[in-house]
Structure formats: C-alpha cells, structure tokens
C-alpha cells in the first residue's frame with residue numbers, strides 16, 4: 001500500500017467512514033460586512049494604515065497622484081509595474097523610475113510603485129496579485145513600496161473581499177494581502193519595521209481616474 | 221515528575237531575567253488579544269469562534285473527503301501532493317528533491333510542523349543547509365536552540381545575547397539596538413534567499429475547494445521563501461485543511477487577533493501552485509507534503525479529536541499561569557503550553573511523560589481564549605483518567621489514602637473539629653520527608669486556620 005492509500009485508509013478507519021460515504025454540507029459561509037459610502041471608506045482606510053505606520057494620500061486627479069509619488073521618491077531609484085493607472089498618472093515617465101522588472105532590478109531598487117486589485121478599509125490592507133503587470137518580488141524586495149489605487153477599489157473588509165472574489169486562486173498563483181509595513185517584535189518584543197519586506201509604505205488613493213480599466217475577475 | 225523536567229522548571233523559576241522576559245512578552249500578547257476581541261472592537265467574536273469550531277469539526281469528521289478534494293485542486297493548478305506517513309518519509313522526499321535538483325541550500329520560513337520532524341538537523345547530516353529566515357527562528361538556529369514559544373520563538377533572548385551571537389556567528393559589528401540587529405539579519409538572509417534552490421514553508425490553512433496554501437506572517441520571509449527559489453515545498457499536517465476559500469473570513473479574523481492582537485497580520489498569502497503561464501515570476505515547481513506523523517491516531521479518539529482543531533495562535537500559552545512561570549523549555553516536545561500538554565501525550569503515547577497532563581491547575585483560561593474552542597481542561601482530565609487507569613503514574617497510593625481520609629473526615633464534622641486544631645499545629649512542624657516531601661516539592665502548604673469556620677460561626681451566633 002502506498003502512503004496515500006495508507007493515510008486515507010487510516011483516516012477512514014479512525015472516523016468509521018467508508019470511501020463512498022456521503023458528506024453533508026459544511027456549515028454555511030459566514031461573511032460579515034456592511035458597506036459604507038466610498039468617501040468614508042477612503043478615510044477609514046487612511047486611519048487604519050496610518051495607525052500601522054503607513055502613509056496615505058487622498059488626491060483628486062491622476063496628475064496630483066504623480067506629483068505625490070515624485071515627492072515621496074525624492075530622487076530614489078524606483079521600479080514601476082505596468083499597471084495602467086501608473087501610466088495614467090505619468091509615473092512611468094518620472095526621471096528616477098524604470099519599468100525593468102527582473103529580480104536583480106528589484107533587489108537593487110530603493111522603491112517600487114504598483115497598483116493593487118483592491119484595498120480593504122477596515123484594516124488598511126492592499127490586495128496585490130502576481131501576474132502580468134506585477135511580479136511577486138516587486139512589492140517585496142525594495143525597502144519602500146508605493147501603491148496607487150482608484151477610490152472605487154476600496155472594499156469594506158476581508159469579508160467583502162472574499163464575497164467579491166470567492167476564489168482568489170483563480171486570479172493568480174499568489175494573491176497577497178499586505179497590511180502595513182513589514183515588521184517584527186522578535187527582539188525583546190520591540191517593534192521594528194522593515195525586516196524582509198518594505199518598512200515604508202505609501203498608498204495614494206485617486207478619486208477620479210478615467211484611464212484605469214477594472215481588473216477582470218474569473219469567478220468559479 | 222521526571223528528574224530532567226524538575227531541573228528545567230527549577231531553572232526557569234530561579235532566573236529572574238527569564239521570568240521577567242516571559243511575563244512581559246506573554247502579557248503583551250495577551251493584552252493585544254484582549255483589546256482586539258473585546259465586544260466594542262469585535263462584536264461578532266463569540267459567534268465566529270463557535271463557527272470556526274463547527275467548521276473544523278465538520279472538516280475533521282470528513283477528513284478523507286476534503287484531503288482528496290484538496291489533492292485534486294492542487295494538481296489542477298500544476299502542483300503535486302506528497303503523502304508522508306511520518307517524519308522519515310517527509311524528510312526523504314525533501315532530501316531526494318534537493319539531490320535531484322542539485323541544490324544544497326534551502327531557505328525556510330517558520331513552521332512548527334518541520335520542527336516536529338527535526339527537518340533541519342537531518343538535512344544537515346546530508347550536507348544540505350536549511351536556513352531559518354524568520355528573525356526569531358534565525359537567532360535560535362544560530363544559537364543552536366529550539367523555539368521557546370509558538371508565536372514569539374526567541375522571547376527569552378536579550379538584545380545583548382543576540383549582539384554577541386551575531387558577532388560570533390556572523391562576524392558582525394557589535395550592535396545592540398533591535399533596529400541595527402534586524403538590519404544585520406536582513407542583509408545576511410537576503411543573500412540566502414536569492415541563492416537558495418528550494419524554499420520550504422509550513423501552512424496556516426489548506427483550502428480544499430481551491431488547492432490553496434495560506435501563509436500568515438509579519439516579516440515577509442514566508443513570501444520570500446515561497447517566491448524567490450525555483451522550487452516551493454509546503455509541509456503541512458493533514459489537519460490544516462478547511463473546505464472553502466470563503467471560510468478564511470472566519471479563520472483569518474480570529475488568527476491575527478488571538479495571536480498578536482492584529483486584526484490582520486502584515487502578510488497573508490493565498491498560494492496556488494507554481495508560477496502560471498505569463499506570470500512574471502514565482503517558483504517553477506510546487507509540492508505540498510501532507511504529513512500524518514501520528515495525527516490519524518489522535519483522530520481515532522472521538523472525544524479528543526478536537527485537539528486537531530488548533531490553529532497555533534499561541535493564545536493558550538500567553539494566558540496560562542503555568543506556562544507563564546515555567547516557560548517553553550520545561551515541556552518535553554516542540555509544542556509547549558496547554559496545547560502541548562494535550563498534544564504530546566496523544567502523539568507520543570501517555571507512557572512517555574505521564575506527569576505532563578497532571579501539571580495543570582485546570583483553571584480553564586486556555587479554553588476561554590482558544591479561538592476554535594478546544595476544551596483543553598476536559599481533554600486533560602480524560603488523559604489523566606487514562607494514565608491512572610493504566611496504572612502508569614506511580615506513587616499515588618499514599619496520596620490516594622490521604623485524600624480518602626480527608627473525605628471521611630469532611631463527612632464527620634464532629635471528629636473533624638477535634639482533629640483539625642491538632643493537625644494545624646502539627647502541620648508546620650511536619651518533617652518534609654517521604655511521600656510528603658515529593659508532594660510538597662511542587663506545592664506550598666497553606667497554613668491551616670487555628671479555629672474552624674464552624675467554631676467561629678457558633679461564637680458569632682452567641
């Protein structure tokens with residue numbers, strides 16, 4: 001008997017089940033969220049992320065978003081992903097920004113600029129997914145991460161995200177929720193930011209973007 | 221109690237610096253939890269706990285079904301499932317994979333399951349270096365020690381200890397601020413991440429309906445471990461599966477709050493298989509090792525089965541009056557605290573350390589804070605009964621006789637009243653020898669009252 005059969009048969013013996021025994025429905029899905037209006041959500045997001053040590057800017061136009069990013073970078077070398085919203089904000093053509101995405105480039109950069117699929121207001125969370133426009137490394141290796149998102153992408157909380165996106169695995173091989181700067185308290189319980197991931201996080205929320213098509217979600 | 225543990229416990233109790241470290245670390249984690257699960261902060265907390273309990277119960281009661289669904293979905297996304305009966309099979313798979321892919325450097329993110337099977341030590345014997353990348357675990361690996369706590373593994377190390385360790389092992393400059401020490405570790409580990417051929421992680425949850433491995437962390441080392449190397453191997457106990465991605469709403473809302481008082485931990489990764497066509501990076505191969513290693517034995521006992529619901533949040537440790545005094549090294553296995561007390565005898569057999577389930581005051585704090593409502597005190601009592609019935613715990617004869625006499629006395633108040641003052645006077649002068657000495661080695665004898673309650677009552681009524 002191979003290990004698979006061995007383990008499965010031990011499990012069945014332990015439970016007194018036959019291989020073909022039916023399985024009742026699991027307990028119902030429990031997701032709790034009450035949507036607040038978009039302006040409130042942006043403010044909620046801001047206070048949640050700022051409490052964790054992130055910075056949040058709420059701006060009206062793509063032009064203002066580009067200007068914020070330029071001043072936040074202050075000349076640091078940055079990698080921008082190919083998200084359409086960054087192009088709309090003119091970020092890909094800022095002087096210290098490249099769109100070269102290799103691992104070496106990510107490891108050498110001071111900052112990265114991406115968008116996000118969603119943001120979660122209650123916890124100040126960004127939902128990013130590895131795919132055609134963003135690599136897994138880009139929001140992870142550089143010490144500073146800047147995300148630019150449309151206000152309409154802000155959801156209430158994790159529960160609403162799981163309601164909108166029932167199957168994160170359908171989006172990409174790695175969907176990651178980022179809630180504040182990388183941190184540790186492993187040395188004498190003292191909070192230190194920026195262990196393996198970015199210690200500095202900025203999120204720019206843009207009220208009106210026309211040039212950013214919404215992310216196609218493949219529901220199952 | 222076995223000798224080595226008496227020493228370990230005495231050492232922990234006699235070390236004021238350690239006592240302070242355990243007390244403040246667990247206290248802070250417990251406070252964080254209390255704040256974030258309070259009724260004002262999280263009104264649905266009790267409902268979610270009950271729901272989490274029900275989901276785990278349902279899943280484990282039909283575990284064969286969900287494991288097969290999980291396997292189908294992992295494979296549909298291009299990953300492979302490896303079934304391992306025990307640590308030896310899991311280790312053999314990883315060793316052979318490293319050999320076949322010609323790599324001898326592995327990066328690892330924190331996983332109690334791989335601690336359980338002593339993966340690093342065995343790989344080292346085969347000439348394969350497995351580097352722990354969680355800061356706390358990295359410190360312990362350099363020091364050659366084991367995790368002291370599920371969530372805060374190096375809570376017993378001071379910054380001075382770590383400064384010396386980094387000087388000695390990494391030839392780093394003497395730095396003593398947590399910020400500088402963290403920067404040293406970051407730089408050293410960055411190189412390892414970019415060089416390693418295999419990344420090994422654990423799994424906080426496995427999701428049957430989507431073949432996902434879910435990893436929860438604060439540092440970013442798990443994200444790096446599963447993304448930078450060419451191969452990702454996740455090692456998980458078979459009990460970690462849940463039915464649907466949507467059930468993560470319940471579990472993720474509970475885990476961060478219970479563990480550290482964070483509504484969500486910094487990074488939650490939903491991973492499904494290797495890099496897909498068109499994706500810019502990610503591992504080319506993905507393996508999920510499903511480990512039994514004694515879990516089916518626990519599963520077979522319908523009453524104690526709930527021990528497998530544990531999501532390793534550490535809340536029961538932080539709130540345990542015993543753990544908070546004796547610390548993580550006074551327990552015989554990798555799992556310490558209340559959860560260790562119920563898992564160890566079930567995995568290792570009750571014969572190995574029969575004293576363990578008795579070393580509890582049964583105060584119930586663990587059950588009160590457990591996010592999946594495991595009835596730890598009830599399981600401890602069941603284990604005690606098993607041990608006593610099997611006649612394993614020796615030396616109980618005198619104790620049993622003493623308690624019988626006590627019970628008889630309590631039922632005969634007149635006699636009790638005459639005996640009690642004599643006993644009270646004698647108690648302070650009793651020689652600490654024989655069975656009494658053993659009994660008192662772990663207990664303080666409270667002074668007995670000179671006059672009984674009944675006496676005082678009568679005087680009052682006069």
Ligand code: SF4
Nearest residue numbers: 530531533534536590
């Ligand atoms: S037994 Fe409960 S409280 Fe203890 S670690 Fe497991 S889930 Fe957390």
